[in-house]
Amino acid sequence: MILLRLISWPYIRKHLLRWMLTLAGIVLGVAVFVGMHTANQSVLYAFRQTVDRIAGATQLQISAGETGFDENVLDRVQAVPQVRVAVPVIEAVVSTALAGQGNLLILGVDMTGDRGLRDYDLESGDAAVDDPLVFLAQPDSLIVTESFARENRLAIGGKIPLSTMQGEKRFTVRGIMKSGGLTSAFGGNLAVMDVYAAQKVFGRGRKFDRIDLAVSDGASVDTVARRIKALLGPGFQVQEPSARGQQFESISRIYSLTADITSAFALFIGMFIIYNTFQIAVTQRRAEIGILRALGATRRQIRTIFLGESVVAGLAGSLLGLALGIGIARVMTGYIGALLGEVYGIAQRADEISTDPKLMLFAVVLGVITSVVAAFIPARAAARVDPVQALQKGKYQQLSAGENRTRRVSAFIVALLAVGCVLLRKYHALVYVADALAVVAALLLTPTLALLVARMLRPLLKLLSPVEGTLAADSLLQAPRRTSGAVAALMLSLALVVALGGLTRASYDSILTWLNVALNPDLFVTPSESLTARDFRFPEAMVDQLRAIPGIAEVQGVRDARIEIRGTPIMFVAADVESLVRRANVPPVAGDARTMYREAARGRAVLASENFALLRGYKLGDMIDIPTPRGLLHLPIAGIVTDYSDQEGSILMDRSVFKRYWNDDTVNIFRVYLTSGATEADVKRRILERFSAERRLFVLTNRDVRRYILRLTDQWFGITYVQIAVAVLVAVLGIVNTLTVSITDRRRELGVLQAVGGLRNQIRRTIWLEALTIGAVGLILGLAFGALQLYFSLVIVVEDIAGLRLGYEYPYQISLALLPVILAVAFISAIGPAESVVRGSLVEALEYE
Amino acid sequence: MNKTFLVSGFLFLVVGSCAAQDARQIVTEAQNRSRSKSQQYEGTLEVVGSSNKVSLKRWIYQRIGSFGASKAILRFTAPPEVKGVALLIVNHPDRASDQWMWTPAIERDRRIALQDRSTRFFATDFSFEDLEERDVNQYDYKLAGEDTVDGAACWKIESKPKESKSSQYTSSLVSVRKDNYVIVQIENYNKDKLIRRVHYSDIQQVDGIWTARSTEVYDPGRQSRTVLKLEKLQYNVPLKEDDFTLEALRRG
């Protein structure tokens, strides 16, 4: 420790800027890790909190996926002897027309029994109005939270406009809940409504979304759960309230994975930057090490000093990263909450971030470990410094030719292994191994490749500027060790950018293709603005009402809902298959187009989406057990089609099957085809006119829907762009770091250049060109390696993450865009170091050691 | 709201009796004397909250059948917000009553899930438990002394729920008038704390049955009082079974 203070601190203080730059890698990695996870967790936490608060004393919740179930289930559950209280629940999120309030979570409950589970703790104001009887008698009754009432200056009797199935309606505040448990759910934007009124308002028919229950004193929750499961059959889930949080987690799995990948990447690159700095620090401090060794320091002590420095660096970087990460989370939580809400159709309200001490600790440990791992090789090199040689002034260590050859040979072997793994792709894990091996091979080859590219660039540089260009190229050619770290970091970052760009491109393209083939109705009629929200539903009678409107040729009612298959909520799409196929003939990925659609239309089979099949391991012809309120539905998969309805996959069935087994004829969305000659605008107006008086609906044109989906896709890839930004930023850091380090390292050399007649501008240009060359070398290697990374990413994404078949398409646009960006960044990051050199004291530079 | 609701004011009397020699006989006698084939009245309920705010409800009440197997319908007439809301209560001798509620605004009947009996009955000072028909056999009785309520001499009887019976109260003190066996006061305790006091007054003989036409419940915890008054009270009026069904409830 004392060594660390005496030896390391002065050095760090002297090169503070450089240290900060080095730390930046760790800072960024930890910040991204903490930021994205905290944002994610805050959203999850908010969701869980809402679930938890709403659950009150609920011990078990009964649901049937998202489909809801008939009212009579409640009687059957209440009849179970160990059930103390069982109450029906309808939950829906509606938008309020109140300024600045956004969404309101409506909890439809039966107030006559619900207080056995939830404490409403109503403000006892005017007893006559705060009257459950009035509340039940008047279907426009709402109970709101104190905070919501305060924010909107609502008192008892106040009006809240809400959009309902019958259009916008004014609701009346009939009670105000004092702050406490329930009121903090959904950020306080919670309102309680009578469950039967809610059935009407949200078009639920005579169905409940859920039953909340508590067991009698002394009864075991597990036993009751088992008993109810047996009673109701496999179509129902009987779970503790916390299980809903897990479902949300499993639905938003891909998002978390994305966050993990980004932060892992940032840390990985951060590791390179740290490695690079330490490597150079060791070279630079050889004399110091020599003196220490001469004074009796053991190798172990030397190594300890360097590792100690890396621990301090890692710790400092992690702590800074932590702070930055929390800042990032603050900014991102709302955005991610909204995004997840829209993409998955699950509403939550994350107003505050929740920091998890375990996550923080993990991030710090991760940061420190990364730093120590990065410093390990340089520390070992430091320990091996020969004191006698080190003390001879003016001597530099050389990268031995032998070492280079060893690297090349190992790179070759590793690359061969990688190819082998790819060939044996059947064993799935080998793809990951192959990818890792490819990265290792690329890293091993970096110095050699960098040399090669630099040599190729030399004539160009010379042409550009004969003197400085040559000097810059030579500096790179002669000192590959100094720059290969930065080149490697740059290469990996750019490869990631290329891979992400390629993935985005491919996903985008296939989504577009799907949109073109499958999403071809002229109009869509939906009960809410969001296409993913399923809180509102239409009655079936609307099909005929729509058909009767002039200009409409065909109407397809679609009902979708998540249903649990083997514990994972899977999106089911129930539609009139026969009509669907006639209008939008999606070519199957597997299965015979004619028979599969016929079988599905007759309700004898289902069609699985490609991602469902890939992710859940189903094949054509496999039987699938679908839990329904009427028992297990056992149907074969007759075909596999491309469908982007849900990230975790979807299953298409005929609506007749859904109606029969779920006893549910409601519709989420109508697909409307026009007769030839009818215009979208006219028909849209007619639909709105026809229904405006009686119900709330939205008529979207094909273009609207397309725009909506693409906007969502864009927002989703927004996260990817964050990743790309992080990757570029890390690459930039790498360049800045390398240049700063390399300039300090070469002050004497540059001093000599000036002493023998180098003009300021010549020195400047030399440094600039050197930076540009590093940038160019990194670009060339990165864009090339990116092509390989894209291949691996596609394999992994296709088989493990998204389950979608994506075509290989090199993202030329992004690559081209990167050229000026990286070169500009390289140039800009060279300005500072260059100025510090030409303005610094020549005498000092010449004496520099 | 068990059948009970109607019950209030009258069925209360019913409050158990049984076991202990004298005490139980007194309570049983009180219950027997209140027995009738049917009943009809217009009720007025006044809740006077701690801030002296008063809220008022009115309804028409009809009952058919007698204790243990009765059916009743209660239709609210005021205030306007609840007008038309109706309750159907079907009592069973062996289990809790079934209740339905009709809400005209959404044209729906619903079963009332009454699971926590200490819940207040629709913002009054009655709890649902207070309104239940009590099975005399589920309580133990003890003569606790004598008392004078509103100038009338009373027996003071302590009732305690048997172990098999769950109740929010640990004991109650019931005052029964010696002259006509009308229950005039019930004090419900949890441990030593008074939870509710029910006071019966304006006692008149209607169609040969001594009835308290005014019932006042006082909740010392909330500092709130509820007064129920029965008007146009009639016993043994001719009513049809058909009028006490779910269909009848929906007809309004």
Add this chain to the structure above:
Amino acid sequence: MIRLAHVSKIFQGKRQVTALDGIDLEIGRGEMVSIIGPSGSGKSTLLNLIGGLDTATSGEIAIDGQRLSGLSDDELTRLRRDKIGFIFQFFNLLPTLSCMENVSIPLHLRGWPKKKIDERARELLDLVGLAHRMEHLPDELSGGERQRCAIARALSVYPPVLLADEPTGNLDTHTGADILKLIRDLHQRLGSTVLIVTHDIHVAENCARLVALCDGRIEEDRAGKLGPVSMGGKL
């Protein structure tokens, strides 16, 4: 050729250090002068000032009639480039470049065409006796050879002034003598004005003129005892 008038150099810092204190010195064209003194006497500072690597706090320095004060950095560099060659104690060769390349650098900086540079570099290396080491890296050379290479670099454009800072300081006696001899030869053959800073009295006495510094002042200014007759100068 080199004229110093009342030149002082004061280093500011925690403690103010007067490195040079009112130096008056004139060195004629073609002279070979040694500056000797113990460490801290200000001899290196003097050399840095003459070479334009550093600027004087007060006083006036002129090289070949051109005053240094008031020159911009680039003008100083040009002056250095055209008129002065530097020889350092630690050679300061670029470790990553071969002898040939090291010697070529100043010529590159002047923007000479490649062919001419090659020609000149070869010529220079030949001149210092390193023709056989042209493609070697500094690390592969002996100390003496490295200094020869450095001298070749300093001579690149045959500057009229050659400044050497302890040119033998990092060499053994024998090699040091060789280098000294080389410098003397070059001085005679090329007629450059040579200024050698040293603390080695033997080296100093080998020069035609000896200037001894102590605590920033000239203590002695006399002819070298062993020095050959210079081509010009006071002797």
